[in-house]
Amino acid sequence: MAWDDVWERVFTSQEWGKYPGEDVIRFIARNFYQLEDRRSVKILEIGSGPGANLWFLAREGFDVYAIEGSPSGVEQAKARLDKELPGWRGEVLCGDFSSLPYDSETFDAVIDVEAVTCNPFAESVAIYKEVHRVLKPGGKLYSRTFAKGTLGDETGEKISHNCYLTDTGPTAGKGPTRFTAEDEIAQLLAPFSSFSFGELARSEDQVLITKEWCMTAVK
Template identity: 35%
Template sequence: MDTLQIDTSTKSYWENLFATRGGWGAYPPEELVRFMARNFAGQAHNGLRVLEIGCGPGPNLWYLAREGYRVAGIDCSATALRMARQRLEAESLPTDSEHLDLRVGNFAALPWPDGAFDAVIEVAALYANPLAGIRRTIAEIHRCLKPGGLFFGKLFGEQTTGSDSGVEIEPGTRENPDCGPCAGNAVAHFFNSAELHELFGGFASLGIDSVLRTDHGSETRIFHWLVTARK
């Protein structure tokens, strides 16, 4: 998959998902709320800008906007971005160009200048790419952060159900996993700890935590790495 072009079938998959899966992804995960509270408590109204990679229909943008941050988001799905804007409008949250900047595009070529953001976040979005695209996206995240800016990511780990299903196209990356939380994805990458240290090695500091939960009566294991990195 070309990291600078959005594969048509992949784009269609996400467009259809967001258009048909009502009520999905309505609220931010507690790990993101904790990250923002720990690192930016009381600073929301200081004009801080936060970018979300793979914002989808905007649950995290909604939370950040409610807290007073200026927000930006990028996704390959125009449907998802329309839903995100409509949600903010419905709650009378600011959607002018100073407070909200939504772009259809590819993570590996972010359409913002160097040092544009105080924080960049992603929640289970970066994984849906081959490793080359992930590397380029992390380099773009680093570029778009201000000096001292923070990144937060919630990334699927190898312990997740389905990480050994589908077709392996490179270490850790699967095409069409057929079970677990990533079932149906054209591409899914499952990270390990050593790999994360290597991928984020260009940041000044790095913190890696993890959470494991089960679903569907403990039939499904969902393992997430929680990555915090400072430029």
């Protein structure tokens, strides 16, 4: 699966975020800001959307690569990079990130912000294996994924294990969403030599809206 065409409708019908989340900035800062030559660092984002994270990464001097299923998302990302950061290095491709068009051990880091979570469990396991393949030894993955308990979990049509076409909450109308239980994280990240994770939650009027796992893994 890797991508649902509902995202083409989303990216062509509504304004999307222009700036990266604090969690992504923190991951990059902790792992790569100390390097003198950022031009030597290649970072891949899977499911990059209109390119908020790519804009940030290119602005900070890194080589940026991306695989996005929505043609409109790719077009918007490339247009912003070309306009605001002429001379940026890398490429943004339209494609399926379940089969990455890159050699093994190509990237220093891979970023996933709620893209893998749009896939059933078995497919997600395979995607993380593919991410592991393209990372250099010691390379790092940052992945943010919806957790069990997010508003909309276990609503709408059930597709597979913990995966739904939700009818309420932030994922309603956005195709399949898989909600990860804490004890499933180790299975998802099994190929990696080590991993850690934390919780990011947002509530409104004392109602939990989103709960996400912020996972970092090392090849």
